[in-house]
Amino acid sequence: MPEPVIVAQNLVKKYKDFAAVAGVSFEVAPGESFGLLGPNGAGKSTTMRMVGAVSTRTGGDLRVLGLDPNRHGPEIRSRLGVVPQADNLDTELRVRENLLVYGRYFGLPRAQVARRADELLAFAQLEDKAKAKVDALSGGMKRRLTIARALINDPSILLLDEPTTGLDPQARHILWDRLFRLKEQGTTLLLTTHYMDEAEQLCDRLVVIDKGVIMAEGAPAQLIRTYSSREVLEVRFGSDLNADVAAQIAGMGDRIEVLPDRILIYSENGESELVRIVEAGLTPITSLVRRSSLEDVFLRLTGRTLVE
């Protein structure tokens, strides 16, 4: 196995008495697409900031590209691309100028930055917006520009913090397509997300984080196999009845989760569970059989849903 580009061992970040990250360990191989999946406040962004060498760890060990971020911040940052959670594009500059100026922050020569900026505008499908004002761009375009900007220094690792949060479905798909291309070209991606579909689409491997600790690690499909059944039956009986019904159907399937608005029955065969429910004389308002997802893995591990 090639030398990992990120190695975190027992990584800790404390703010006074509060531990935002409480002992996290993982490794990312070159060319790999690695995800940190967890709800808001799980410690994903803090972990990203430590890897991005903009936050000093309070404990454990961390190596990024073989270097210690606490000691070699600028050197590491010069080889990273960062896409922050909230857009921080330079609104006083035009679209192409944003790329040019950002490239100069890395101390790169003007001609090289100009060439790269044009390539990246094409990659981000923003060629005809080169002279536009940043504020005039749509949310999806701003995001793409932020990604293009993060690539200006030809980074070894691209860090993406919640890359599609707040985008409409169409814009998300365009963005995923762009990120998938980067992945195909061999760029190492480290991304945080609280969307399971995003994690399933983009991540080769991921860790599920909650309250600053890792709950599970593996490839998306492998995690689903380990922590959930093949299918899930979702039934709704109305908020007042769900709890009563849950008592009556206890024992059906492999496992049952009762959520405020619905009951989830985990099973190898969702249809046959539905038949059993109907045979028991119960009539759900709605029913749905679907395949297990990372959302179910998270629910199993933490007892909570991912997006609340």
Next chain:
Amino acid sequence: MTETDLRTDAAASRLLGALYAGNARSVMLRGWQATRSTNWLVVVSGFFEPIFYLLSMGLGLGSLVGTITTESGQDVPYAAFIAPALLAVAAMNGAIYDSTWNVFFKMQFAKLYEGMLSTSLGPLDVALGEISLALLRGALYATGFLVVMQALGLNLSWWALLALPAVLLIAFGFASVGMAVTSFMKTFQQMDWITFLLLPMFLFSATFYPLSVYPQPIQFVIQALPLWHGVELVRGLTTGQVDPGLLWHVLYYLVMILLGLVAATRRLRTLFLD
């Protein structure tokens, strides 16, 4: 590694290259480009403000006042007395505007520094770059104002040429302290305090009349404030009353620059590289 090890490691890196990548120029370049495409009008207006003051107070009011006696006992025309003070004030205002409101906006709303500091730039690059831009602007204003002074015959000595570097020193001092102070501000209300403090300093720092009009205790207060040192320094040069005492004013500003830079850099690091 233990926590203490990590802290000493981080402490060591602070002294080494972590704060400065030697690329403050790119931050200046960014400011120049932003000014060129968006707010050049603000820049132009800043140039005329002190000139309007000079014309109205210096020539208008000056015709009633006649001559005025400086600290060193020389009689000079009123316009020649206040012109150097206005020059110092212009340097202060330009530097303060760039290093407070501009910096506040970039820090709180545009998240510009967050972006800069996720590149290989260090906090000192950002602080130096922003301050240098403020200086460049101050230099432009000062040059223009000195030309106007020359045209109106208000430069009484060739020492006036040294007023340009003196003004840059003043601007540097206010810009670095301004940036340091702004980095602690969280709301617009707090920003208004800066304006609230600057106005009386502008009016009372021996700008429009000699310090000797005040009773002794008030004089000490005024002499502790930075603008008075700037006014006296520039006035000494443009009126040609140069003595070694002027070096105290220079020292005052050197200390101000140093304290401001250290504080601004530390603060930027705390805010964005925690």
